[in-house]
Amino acid sequence: MKPGVTLPRRELLKLSAAGVLSGVTVPWFESLATAASVKRPRGKACILLWMDGGPSQQHTFDPKTGGEFKSIATSVPGIQIVEQLPQLSQCMEDMAILRSMKTEINDHYDAKYYLHTGFKRTSAFEHPAVGCLASSQIGLPEDDMPSFVTIDAGYDKVNGGRLYRSVPAYLGPQHAPLAVHDPYKGLENLQHTGDDLDARLELLARSEGRFAREYPTSAVGAKQAAFGRAIRLMQSPRAKAFNLDDEPANLRAAYGEHKFGQSCLLARRLVEAGVSFVEVFHRGWDDHEGAAKRISVRAPWMDAGMATLITDLKQRGMLDDTLVVWMGEFGRSPGDGGGHFCNAWSTVWAGGGIKTGQVVGKTSESGKNAGSTVVDRPISAPDYVATLCTVLGMNTHQEFLGPGNRPMPLTDPTANVVKELLA
């Protein structure tokens, strides 16, 4: 496919923000066609379960004989995972384990950047994260609900240390994620706590009308459109998705009364309400003192949350249209899982219409350091992100106008999609 020519971001932003695009026929963009016409295909939704810190593969999805965790059979003959994840073991026919992740970077921040964008970090400019790409390519524009939501992404650290945050970079700020910090509390600032909002809005509307008559510019249009979107979200029945209260108690219990479990439930609700990409965080997987002890404690709730999510999506008939991804920024050392290990690690995908019930790639089985190398089908970070984008329905050859007017590809053009996953 030929690379798509896109309008300079600046201009596109101003237009869409000003709501000018509807009613304007633009010759060379089908996606900017008038509202009442056939829209582009709806991509798949994605729920990304981000295990921050680097989850140990040998203590989760790639156990080794004689390793610290025993392995058990799953519902797919021939595939084994650790015994601490029994519910997930029964979901195997809907999952695919990618055991041959080989991603070069062992530093937290740079690895998070690499796995989120498919590009290596440079201090010259920023690349958009995959959630922002989804928002821009398959999100529903002008929809009441945001296209990209993060759950419990955390804040910057007290000492000035910075957690990686998904940024839209040159895609434009409207593709920045909306952050829910606590699934029990819902979306920050969504509720108006005063009781005279209508009167205030009416007063504001009159003032805005006067101002817009004297200053009919794109900045004013954009501001008023964004304001309108915020109000619509506040008043939209779909925004109830942010509130877990009306889920039945037994379902909440099945997901697990734990922030991770409830975040998974919230993610399902958001996807049902039309959000295209939800990234659920759990931090604390950086087990430098050895993974066994700590993953033993984590496994019950991770098992409950993720397996219930997959089963819940399946029962509702949503699983084929929703890709669930479990991953971190790298794996951990073979053996005790004490150090960062990017040479051979695992991620897990489920649903999304991919070929499930399989393992892709293999790590070494024998020898003193079993699992320390990939022996079959290595998957690089660019390959990984390109595959993710392809499964979700994006055109990976799409180009954007980057900094300095340089065309930036959606993914690294040398990346190879993992075809084994495509149906």
Next chain:
Amino acid sequence: MTIKRLSLAFVPLMICFAIWGPGPAHADEPLFERDVLPILARQCLGCHGGLRQRGGLDLRTIPSMLKGGESGGAVKAGDLDASRMWKRIAADEMPEGEKKLPAAEKAVLKGWIAAGMPTVAQRRKNVDPLLSSDERHEPQQVAATIDRHLEAALSEANLKPAPLSDDAEFLRRVVIDLTGRVPTASQAASFLDNTDPDRRAKLIDELLASPQFGEQFGRTWRDWICPPELPSDPNGGKQPHKEAQNFGAWLGTRFAAGDSWATIVRQIIEVDGEIKNSPQVIFFGLVGEGGKPTASGSARAVASLFLGVQLQCAECHDDPYRDWSQDSHWALAAFFRKTNGDFNKISEGPPSDKKKDNVPADSAKLGQITIPKSAFKNAGNAVQAAFLGGQVFEPQGDSALRPPLVDWLTAKENPYFARAFANRLWFYLFSRGLVNPVDDFRELNPPSHPGLMQLLANEFAAADFDVKHLVRCVCNSRAYQRTSRVTPDMTESTTAALTALFGRVPLRVMTADVLFDSLKLAYGDSKLDLRAIDPKDGNTNGESAPVADAYLEFLRRFGTNEEDATDFTHGIPQLLTMINHPRLLNGSKSLDEFLKAKPAPTTEQTIEWLYLTTLSRRPTSEENADIMAYVNKSSDLAKSYGGLLWMLVNSSEYLLVR
């Protein structure tokens, strides 16, 4: 590249479709090197160029075009009928074959011939700054000359400049631009009631003398120097926010004190010491790799910030679109060979031999630098230090390399230094430089107003790079003081064209810093905290600890598009904060103070005070009527005041700068 060509070819179309926003100097006529040659290269030079000249015709240069081929001269300046080339192209006889020139390209050629075949090179030579170049002038005189330049260009383009702003518009704009926050209510009232005919000039003087001027310019330059993705410790991700803020404050004190820009830049580039004593050390850490300075990164930053030229392409190969060869980049980088250190300390010592930087100790001699393997071409070549523009530099013995660079950089005759700053200042005040992008001065990207650019550069240099002087000159011009209103007689195309030629001031979005300081004033709370969670509630350990800094979180949330201040980029998270954050809903401490005054203020007076505190003007009678209706419907006066304040800070007029 394709995208750039497309946009050039569509320049005339973009005038019509002005809703797309101002295009590149579109009210200019087509210029040979920039607009015509690319078309010829694509469509004509295959048969009439280097490889072959059909009919003896060579279209690569103007002389050869004029000379023509077997049929005689191909073009005649200003005379379309006598220009055979044009007639054949217009009739689609040329080029031969199926592919003909599209209408847009024909328009460019036509316009160019009709305009007399102007060239970029001519443009640059025929500049008359209208004032003598070697002395400092009175600000009012410079301001008037600025206007002469602009008004001449406007009348050439057949555009009428917008009228001057009224006092309220001007007041809020200049106070925000020069001190980084809205005026206080009393400041606003006293200016609006002032009848002194010189009140605007006096206000400008007053603002320039305040320490907030330094603060605002300090943090503006801080944002230009410190990129959003600050290099961090790759493992922990700790970022030097505090150091960047200290640097901004350091710059601020110097701006406030009226230090010469040359002195300030010297202090940055020649820094030697630890960051805790010299905050400007961060400059080198930021432009290098992983916090360590690199010669290449330093050269690139110095070029972009202080010379106004982009060198990044020339790092690896000759820049095809700009005038810089790969050698010119590395020649500049050679001056930084001895600059070593990291985030905490910079010193000038023996050249480092880290693998990202070049030169092992025994290779190229001092005063030279070896192009590293990471460059596309010419890796391994040694390049002699030279100033931009070619003059070679030979170091004496083991002397420091940075001071001679700064000497050259800040010399009055340096053609880059003064104009780079002047262009950035213009960009800051008008959201658009005379050269765009703001650090991209080159042959094929001339200033929209070459004479004006020269005037500003001359004035700045002659005044010993006195920042306040230059600001004073520009702010006193009519151009800066024009209204941003769209008057009823303006169409969309004229609005865009007028703004691009500085006949109208655009509406701009308040930056995060300005917004935060202004909200603090509006709510009378210097510790305003708009974070969602109370830090005392959250876990203060490890990775889920909330940001310790309300200011930092606000910057993260309300950051704006640095490249284009007219671009409103806020979305749902920002607006939900403004609409629903409990702290902004119900009244302010300063309002409470105001209401305690004796005698107690009336409702009208309070409403007026609220308007003055936020919008820096008094409400109109229509507005008063609306508000009184709103107030009377409610039984709780205090709540109504809170509601009015909420409405004011959520209004477009508040968030935007007229």
Next chain:
Amino acid sequence: MSNNHPNLVPLSRIAAVMALVLLVSSLELTAKEPSPFKPVATAEDAITRIDELGGAVRRIAANNDSLEVDFQHSGSSLRDSHLQYLVPLKNVVLLRLKNTPITDAGLTHVGKVVSLRRLHLERTAITDAGLKQLSSLKELEYLNLYGTAVTDAGLEHLKGLSKLKRLFLSQTKVSEAAIVRLQSARPDLQIDPDPPRDKERAMAVWERTKQLLAAAESANEVAQREAVELPPQIDALKKDYETAKQPAAEAKKQADEARKKSEDANKRANDARKQAEDAQRQSQRNPNDDGLKQQAEEKKQASEEAKRKADELNQFFDEARKTADELQTKAETARRSSEKANKAKELAADALKVLEGVQKQEADARRRITITE
């Protein structure tokens, strides 16, 4: 509103619209009654009406003309009669009606969209009767009835859908027995839920968690016991380690020395042997030379002496090494015990956490068994 380019919307008009939108937004949008169905002539008009109702018409894929019509976010404004807008559209293969107020009456219109391959009716107000209308959808491959009031009787109406491959019946009133019956009648039809399989899975999970629980319980028991028994011994164990460290180090040093000696001796023995062999060869070459014969004899003896010495030292080294290894192991063991004692309380707390987690896992698994029964 002066000279407008024909394709551009005047900015001042946008502004007015925006202000109006703001005003209207502040009122209750959802209180509006949806506009009633009005027949349309063309597909374009149908799409416009669908859009106005909050629906969306999409292409299924980039290079495919088939259409998807999506009403799932249209809220409460969709009425049964509006489904007639589907009629003028060509090639509608996917219809999403999840969460809409559609009833059996609406299914009459849906039944006319014979190109449908996939139909979503989750949480609509349809009943068994409505499913009768779907028997005309001969191409239907996927039907989602999650959260509807369908009962066993309704399944009868699906018998004619020979191409049906996927069927979703969770949260309906359909009985497990009916599902099992349908599954055996239609082995190629994938039905969710799958009660027998779900039971199997739940059992498997429970069996596994029971094992995990047993293991966690015994591990916890040990850990708790050690947390009580070991800490008092911390000092003693530490002293043991200290005591063991010194001789281990000594023995290692000695073993190293012995090795060196043994290596030297081996080398000497080797040299001596070579010399003896040389001398022997020389002597053999000159059998009449008595001097050489004597030399060979001497060298031979020297070589034997050296070998004996080397053997002695080798044996000495072996023993020294064995001793060193033993003492090292003792020291290691002492160290581990000491560490374990130091960490005993911490390890006990961890073991308890693991146990609590696994207890919950087992309890949840057990609960799920009773649910699916």
